[in-house]
Amino acid sequence: MPLLSSRGLSRYLCITASICSLLALSGCAEEEQPAHVPPRVAFVEPLQRMDNGPEALRFSGVVESVTSTQLAFQVPGRIERILVDEGERVEKGQPVAKLDDTDYELQRREAEARLRQLEADLVRKRALLAEGILAPAAVEPLQANVVAARVARDSARRDINHSTLEAPFDGVVARRLVEPDMVVATGTPILELQNNQHIEVTVDLPETAALSIPLNSSLQAEGELVIADLTLPLHYKEHSTQPREGSRTYNLTLQGEPPADYNLLPGMAMRVRLQRPPAPTDDKQPNFRLPLNAVQTAPNGSHYLWLAVDGQAKRRDLQLERIEDDHAVVSGELDDDMLVVVAGGSKLSEDQPIKAERRK
Structure with a gap:
């Protein structure tokens, strides 16, 4: 490398310093400018208060002869x-x-x-x-x-x-x-x-239903024949107190009067609706019904859900009252028509930007 004069060396050092300054400023600019992350799509449903009136439970039944x-x-x-x-x-x-x-x-x-x-x-x-x-x-x-x-x-x-x-x-x-x-x-x-004076309809009753419906003469029931447009009232006759072997269901037997225009034969399928009386209410917290997959479980065993609030995910603690098939009955500081995240809640964090969409 040829030797430089003092004037040339000074000029070389100045140019080198300028280049380093420009590179440093460019790097800082890139670090200060955050990358754009699109909000996560979250499927939501409005939170609905449970009706305090009677609720109809639906089960499959089979027609049997009384005698x-x-x-x-x-x-x-x-x-x-x-x-x-x-x-x-x-x-x-x-x-x-x-x-x-x-x-x-x-x-x-x-x-x-x-x-x-x-x-x-x-x-x-x-x-x-x-x-x-x-x-x-x-x-x-x-x-x-x-x-x-x-x-x-x-x-x-x-x-x-x-x-x-x-x-x-x-x-x-x-x-x-x-x-x-x-x-x-x-x-x-x-x-x-x-015997053709009466018919019997048997139903396999899950534990949750057996726990909450009256298993006596006050039970209100209705049967609908699967293969015809026919409904008839049914009333309680008896129920088993031991579950079926290999399952957690109890046998409920209902009785009804056969219609004159139809031949209801043993083995025919019926849809049975049982009326569950209204649950006792209190003045503290109402109950809400929402999809089971919307309920999240914390490491300490408590439960919570995610709400969509102004484009962000907000966590809300709740009390899990009971589970009914694929739905959960919950209570807590909740209001009607809150938008609850019903899918992908396990991947959300507090204040995370989300794009709320209703399921079609």
Whole structure:
């Protein structure tokens, strides 16, 4: 490098200092100018106060028959006739099947003939007893035989009556289990009869619903048939006190009157609406209902949510009252129509700029 004069060296140092000053100023300018960060999009919904009136809870239900009974003869024999068809409506006391009663008729006639003979003998011996010809001991066995003969006659008449099978209640013939000319034993199922005076609807009741609805005669319910435009009132009948195996649901049985224009058959699906009475209110804090994913949990176990206020995220503490399916019931320093962030709340921070958008 060639040597510079003192004047040239001074000029060189001045130029170098100027360049360094310009570079330093440029760097400071870049550091002072912040990068533009767009606000985060936040989906919001207005916070709504819970209605203090009764609330309708909806569940799936299944139609069942109140009474389903297999009818059988009380005596054995050969089936002579089946008097009804499947699906036929029958009334209480109506004959539905008949056995061949020839053998029972012969037994009745034999029992009546023996009874007549013994009664005639008893009349003659009582006359001889009155004349003093016979002793009382000779008449007493005959009296006992007459009583036994009357029992045999009554038993034969009963067997004849039992050879005709009658419907024990008004209902519908669900199934025919035998055919004519079959020989059946006592108690062999002949027909399956279902009660058509009432229907039952069973519902699997979750724990939260079982906790808050009246499980007694004051329960208000309504059923809607899935496959038809049909609704009918239902009333409480009974409920289980043990949960179903493998689940946390309880069986609730409702009862109703079947409509005349529809055939409600066991197994049909219904939508069931149960009326939950209004929850007790206090003057301190109202309850609000909002999507469950809007509720955030702090490390200490407390709960909070994010509000959209003037384009910024604002944290608000709350009290989680209960969970209902995919919604939460909360209380706290909240007001109607606050805009609550319902998605992406875990990534927000206090005063963070956000762009509030309603879900479509």
